[in-house]
Amino acid sequence: xxxxxxxxxxxxxxxxxxxxxxxxxxxxxxxxxxxxxxxxxxxxxxxxxxxxxxxxxxxxxxxxxxxxxxxxxxx
Numbered sequence: 912x913x914x915x916x917x918x919x920x921x922x923x924x925x926x927x928x929x930x931x932x933x934x935x936x937x938x939x940x941x942x943x944x945x946x947x948x949x950x951x952x953x954x955x956x957x958x959x960x961x962x963x964x965x966x967x968x969x970x971x972x973x974x975x976x977x978x979x980x981x982x983x984x985x986x
Contacts, residue, residue, distance in 0.1 A: 920977075922948055924978065926970050940952060940963070
């Protein structure tokens, strides 16, 4: 399983909070993440956290669960 960094969570948050809306082109999303957040979303897409094809469609269940788990203390 991929170990998520604070930057990864910021990328997921950008989708979850609507800063990056469904229908955004992946190339624009990569540029946005690079310029605004300072990270690369491609590993998150490849790992299945972000639903992306021709467009960014939102977070997958895995991505939503990662955000939910972020605030949970480790067991």
